[in-house]
Amino acid sequence: MSEFEMDHAQNRIDLYPKRKNIDSIPKLKQGDQVVMHTCSEHDSPENFGKIWTCRSDQFTRGVGVLAQDFVFLEGYRGSFAPEYLQKVDTSILLDQLAEKDASIKRLEGYKVLKGYAEILCRFIDQDGKPVDGFAFREATVQLRTTLDILERDQITDSHLS
Known part of the structure; x- marks a missing residue:
């Protein structure tokens, strides 16, 4: 040795x-x-x-x-x-991605609401009366539908922060 x-x-x-x-x-x-x-x-x-x-x-x-x-x-x-x-623990990442995805969907819903509000404003004259009754009704129906969807998903401003 x-x-x-x-x-x-x-x-x-x-x-x-x-x-x-x-x-x-x-x-x-x-x-x-x-x-x-x-x-x-x-x-x-x-x-x-x-x-x-x-x-x-x-x-x-x-x-x-x-x-x-x-x-x-x-x-x-x-x-x-x-x-x-x-x-790595991907469940935490997946949870964070799901939260971000939900936030994006809520923001998209609010953008749609803003768009409908802008459309409605185009059909109202200075005195607050509808200019084109049919288009005004269509925009109102779309706005109500979007609001119903957002309410159903229990979306509030506090969810966005």
């Missing part, structure tokens, strides 16, 4: 510190959502910030000091090292 091997055996020098405490890190599971970080694949424009879904559970290839963990990702060719993946 060489001097180095004896020193290693006696002092248990860790030649592979990267593998230290690897079992304490939670393993990725099929269906987990992850993003890449600190790797060359992360820097490519098509992968930057992309949320990937694990196609397989995390698995180990090799034995002993040559053991490496991998996972397959949907839409990615080949396996990927989980040490360059960060698990």
Whole structure:
């Protein structure tokens, strides 16, 4: 046995510190959502910030000091090292997107109301009397329909802030 091997055996020098405490890190599971970080694949424009879904559970290839963990990702060719993946909770993102979507729909409803109000103003003369009775009635019906929809969805100004 060489001097180095004896020193290693006696002092248990860790030649592979990267593998230290690897079992304490939670393993990725099929269906987990992850993003890449600190790797060359992360820097490519098509992968930057992309949320990937694990196609397989995390698995180990090799034995002993040559053991490496991998996972397959949907839409990615080949396996990927989980040490360059960060698990993300997409439910929070989806909730935030749903809130933003609802706000946009409410704003669109208010824009429609504003448009109908502007149309109604065109059909009223200086004395407040309708100029064109049929067009005025049509715009009023559309305005009432939109108001009913907004009321049904319980939309108020407080929802917009």
